Amino acid sequence: MEDYEADDLRCCSAKAKRRPDLTFVPLERRALVQSRIEVIENYLENPSGDVQEAIKAANKLGLSISSFYRLVRNWRSHGDARQLAGSGAKSKPFAKRVFGDEAFIAEAIAFLPSAGTVEQDMEAIAALAVDRGVAIRSLSALRKEIRRLRPEYDQLSVPGDMVIARTAIEMPVQFGSRIAMPVAIVVAETATARILSIQLQEAAKGPNDYVEALLATLAIGNLNPGSKGASSLTLGGIASEDHSSLKTELANVGLRVTNEIKRGRLAANEWVSRRLRSLDLKSHPRLAHQKAGRRDMVPNSDLDAPVTLERAQSVVNSRIKFALNGATIEIATDETALISVLTDLLKRG
Secondary structure (H helix, E strand, O other), X not given: OHHHHHHHHHXXXXXXXXXXXXXXXXXXXXXXXXXXXXXXXXXXXXXXXXXXXXXXXXXXXXXXXXXXXXXXXXXXXXXXXXXXXXXXXXXXOOOOOOOOOHHHHXXXXXXXXXXXXXXXXXXXXXXXXXXXXXXXXXXXHHHHHHHXXXXXXXXXXXXXXXXXXXXXXXXXXXXXXXXXXXXXXXXXXXXXXXXXXXXXXXXXXXXXXXXXXHHHHHHOOOEEEEOOOEOEEEEOOOOOOOOHHHHHHHHOOXXXXXXXXXXXXXXXXXXXXXXXXXXXXXXXXXXXXXXXXXXXXXXXXXXXXXXXXXXHHHHHHHHHHHHHOOOOEEEEOOHHHHHHHHHXXXXXX
């Protein structure tokens, strides 16, 4: 069996080495993935069909022979470096969580007010379950089922044409003596949920974060001022932030700004955080506005080596460029006037 598998993997082994694309490989796994690629490519280049070579290669990577063969197959078939980031072991089957209350929840949802919130729905359903003697097995599953039945709860609270908001990105970044998640200021288009830019920094600095994010998005060419296009912005943030100057100045160049929240809908920070999943970025919106220590990260192993802020910024820029594939959006304002207003806001602090 092993001889057959080794020969099968080597057929067409004369194929030239491919250059690995590590864009979507987590930073802390890149060194591991790179070493796996080198060992696998060397193994495939050898014309011999000796299984002992496969065993040596597997041992070099600290893998079982079956896990090594599985990684080799994935690399030969797809050339996707992300598939080399795991253990190589075959996924184990697991029992799906049994949640048999869907019919009861759907019935309850039908009688609840449509302008509520997830929390209000959960409280009402839990009370009704007690009255009817229905056991709610999992609150997290209940929340997920409510969101599935109420898709409007996953919509932005104030759907402007664009969103600018903060979140914390789960990347180990070195800030002096600390290793922590950076705060990300994200600019996105609402209709398509496309991420236009992400600016990483050590901590939230205030309303000027949004000004700098807009200037950066203009600078990289993902936002094009013109006679038509986006004309409204939804801002994330916290209640204590004063956006009055930004609102007034952007209104003078034809852009309406709002940061009002409609109950039962997603705040801009949470909405942006969910859309970052399309870039394989895990984020925590609530941590963006908390004390720096709450974002500290403790490396689990040598593989979790922290990176510089510049390196982390390069990674997110690459993912955005790949996802946009040359696409840009228009914004209904004059470029010179917009840059002048933004620059003046920065000078005023």
